[in-house]
Amino acid sequence: MKAAISQGRSATPATRRGLRPTTLVAIATLVVLAALPLFAKSYALTSYRDVLLLAVFALSLDIFWGRTGILSFGHATFFGLGAYGMAVVAIHFEIDPAWVSLAGLLFGVGLAAAVATLVGYFILYGGVRGAYFTIVTLALTLIAHHVAVGWSDVTGGDSGLIGVPPITLFGYAFIGSTESYYLALAVLTVALFGSMRLLHGRLGLVLAAIRDSETKARTLGYRTDRTLLLTFVASASLAALAGAVYAAGTGFVAPDFIALLLSTEVIIWVAVGGSGTLIGPVIGTAIVWKLQQEISSISIAAWPIALGSFFILLVLVFPQGLPAYLLKKVRALRSGKGAAP
Amino acid sequence: MIKKTLTRRQTLGTIGLGATAAATATLGMPAVLRASNGPIKLGFLSGLTGLETILGETQLNCFKLAVSEINDAGGIAGRQIDFVVEDDQTTTRGAIEKARKLIAEDEVDATIGLIASLTHVAARSVTTPAKKLLIYTTYYEGEVCERYFFSTGQIPNQQIVPSVDWLTANEGKTTYVIGSDYVWPRKSAEAVKAAMEAKGGALLGEDFVPFGTQDFGPVFDRVKAADPDFVWVMVAGSDLITCLKQYQSFGFKQQLFSNGLDELFSFAHPELTAGTISNQAYFMNLDTGKNRAFKKAYGEMFGADKPINAIGEAAYDAVHLYKLAVEKAGTTETEAVIDALGEVEFDAPQGKVGFAANNVMRSNSILARGNDKGHWDTIDNFGQIDPLVPGCSL
Structure with a gap:
């Protein structure tokens, strides 16, 4: 066994070499993020908090897609299940305010894990891979979205649910923008280093x-089936955690938390940041978010068009993600120069 | 988040008040206000894309018309109005995020607009805790009682109840509600049911469909089976057009009533709205001097032959009422403006309007039938009605 592993390592030197820089980038990024509240206005900080949680969501997709090469088009389902789980528990059940957040988190994440296990078991053990996996998970988002819109007694239908209380843990409520920002940052940090270590x-x-x-x-x-399933469930649970904390932060859930657009967006975030790098998707999320702000202030309708165009480029030109594509170009340029003289 | 901003604003407000008080003695109010802190900033928040696109643009135009009229006449107590336009995309998410932006980043003095009720619920969840003024300009289900929330559209006792009176007397005692699946149709259906029963009638059934529904066939089958005397439609935005098209092709004999129909639908699709009945506080056909001037000004700014509806007129009224309240209060400080809003009266295109003690505007109730030119012919004008929100006095 040990031989196999060390053999594996020497067989993929890129992983070994790529390990250090990404960790450094991760640490640098988190340090910058930790210092951000000193400079940002409180309104901006709530936006940044949302971005951090979306980054956790992107990270969750990267854990599965980036590492297994199997693209899930259904990750918004798990983000949405986390968010709706949190909201439904907080709004429809009368739970002691001190424990409602914990109950919501557990319910949301548990729901997503259960759905991921069920769906993942049948498709992964059924040998579904590649494009078919993508299509099945895409259908999953569509179904989940229909349920969220149609089951309005529970989910609030198109309007969603308003009034999700902020996260309260052991008597401490993360109400202010700074507190909730650091909560999001803590979730990101733990998720990032946890997944890196693993x-x-x-x-x-x-x-x-x-x-x-x-x-x-x-x-x-x-046992590749089992490994894939476990990774899928872990990835879905992390997505749900991001969703649940997100819902508590913004105070509401709406059907766009569980929609195809979000499933597409998260793929873009990961692709822009570079899939498989873990810290890349975090940075990618921030870049695309900023871009979205700029583009939608010109025209709201321009954003889905820009997103769609980028997605086509992604599939046709750089299926490995933007950084990998640029890196390859740079390397090709260098070696080209090196060969010329 | 809000705490910090509030503190800053309060400080500004206090400084402004201090300056005002100090200078009033020598200079007089308007000059002081001009000097106090530059332009007044309004936020316009509504559904400019998405389901309510059809209604949002006209609402924005009417808002702009009122602002430009006020600015051309020297502003509010000498201060010009600046405004920020935000699109809520007719979603909860859009309304909450944009309301937060308007309050915290743009620091607007008041927010005006909104169409679908789900957006007023969402926006209020931001503005009311932040103690910021929000004026909603669309007819809705009522039942809101919050100091920081005002509305210039009709609520059920101004729109649904008088309509039911007429419909039960002229069409029959039973109806069936078809609506979009959100708060306005659901709560309004309760009001329809209560009003029908009060007249010895009955609501035979109700069906609520999600946004973007393409096929009303299954719903229409149930309506056919129930066989009501008239059909009550509360489907929102562009879905209403889909619904009307299929209603026609389904060959219903029953009268269609919809309190969501107005000139914006009938100008675009007169063939669908001809013969249907609606109830609004304002129709373009209204023959008053104020309305003629309003339509002329609108036409000059945005093009003649463009439709104007009750939501737009209510937005126009909202800006003017806000202006009058700020002038009366002598400040843009929210609490003072809210107190003053209850005391001002505006000579609107629909007639003289003002707010009742429950922060809802006293508005008209006009029952009208669509004609083949896209206009609405008055069947019965119930006049101005005081809004009723049970147990609400602010």
């Missing part, structure tokens, strides 16, 4: 092996 280790190598050739990995004795 994925830079043995699990990451197994997933890389599956991505390169699932048959080979299976031949070597890895």
